[in-house]
Amino acid sequence: MGFYIGRGRKARQAFGFDEVAIVPGRVTINPEETDTTWRLRDMEFTVPILAAAMDGVVDTAMAVEMSKLGGIGVLNLEGVQTRYEDPDEVLGRIAGATPEEVTHHIQELYKPEIKEELVGKRVKAIKSRGGTAAVSATPARAERLGRLAEEAGADIFVVQSTVATIDHVSTTYPTLDLQTFIDSMSIPVIVGNCVTYDVALDLMEAGAEAVLVGVGPGAACTTRGVLGLGVPQVTATVDAAAARDFHQKRTGTYVPIITDGGMDTGGDVCKAFASGADAVMIGSAMARAKEAPGRGYHWGMSTPHGDLPRGARVKTGTGGTLKEILLGPARTDDGTQNFLGAIKTCMGSVGAKNIFEMQHAELIIAPSIRSEGKLMQRAQGVGMWR
DSSP states (O other): OOEEEETTEEEOOOOOGGGEEEOOOSSOOOGGGOBOOEEETTEEESSOEEEOSOTTTOOHHHHHHHHHTTSEEEEETTSHHHHOSOHHHHHHHHHHSOTTTHHHHHHHHTOSOOOHHHHHHHHHHHHTTTOOOEEEEOHHHHHHHHHHHHHHTOSEEEEEOSSOOSOOOOSSSOOOOHHHHHHHOSSOEEEEEEOSHHHHHHHHHTTOSEEEEOSSOSTTBOHHHHTOOOOOHHHHHHHHHHHHHHHHHHHSOOOOEEEESOOOSHHHHHHHHHTTOSEEEESHHHHTBTTOTTTTEEEOTTTTOSSSOOBOEEEOOOOBOHHHHHTOOOOOSSSOSOHHHHHHHHHHHHTOSBHHHHTTOOEEEOTTTTTTTOHHHHHHTOGGGO
16 A cells, blocks of 8 residues: 655555545434534543643633533643642743744743642642543653542543653663553543554553544644654544554454544544544644633643754634634634534534444545635635635
């Protein structure tokens, strides 16, 4: 499979959201009668959307609001929320920095050590207000922060890195035994990120209860430019979903796939589900919410890296309330609001009663899907070309 790109060297072709389209079904369903519920262990969520574990996207208040609306907000345990007693003041300084100084500014502001007592404090702040406490850390700090979060009553722990693998080789620092760590945790552990069948399967076999898919597609991520790494999200999701289905046939255990990044509109989200996702994780679209802590800005998790930053601060602006973005009613015509309405309407149009059936919708390769017949929108900068 693949094409020759030179003598003796083949490369697979891969596809992103702008290169495919969903084919309407032979039977249609009333969108109000579709079921968007997804499950993680014994928990059910009516909105299959996670707000990304980024400091400009989720703080404790945002996590609580996401929970009230039926989704999940993931709190970054290695960001400003656990480095500062008053993170809001620091977030204001990041939002106020000039484009020329912002990366250096972020690097400096992320230098203070993580205060372990703040881990439990943030978890309890979410739980005390009735929210689902989902928190995230990198593999290097997962064991320590995972224990602290678990003791404080966290509901979900996410181990997240640019590229996650079961076998990580290092002679200079200790590595995380992922399977042992997952086995030792009493709460569900989500692991990511990956973009291939083999790695997704490895993570499932190690006990991950959901797998994050995506390397470099996020609006604030520069990994693809800095490192040249990544697989477009449609292909990455299809491959990971194939690993999920194989794992279920072999073990009887279903491990949800969460497509992480690259989705800016309801149409992108729908294509993620049609590619095989059970849920999606979104950053920049959530950063537009009035409740988001970034004040209309969003920056990648790797932006603070001292030697090789792989993220940028991007201006998202503030487009509406979190409820409008997730559940509507939409106040814009460009697909950036009422994501759940878009999902349910698309499910109705393809005849899918639930997410599982949506995963089997027909996809076609359609590189002209965004531009066909849209000359006036493009020329006037409205609708799909806003």
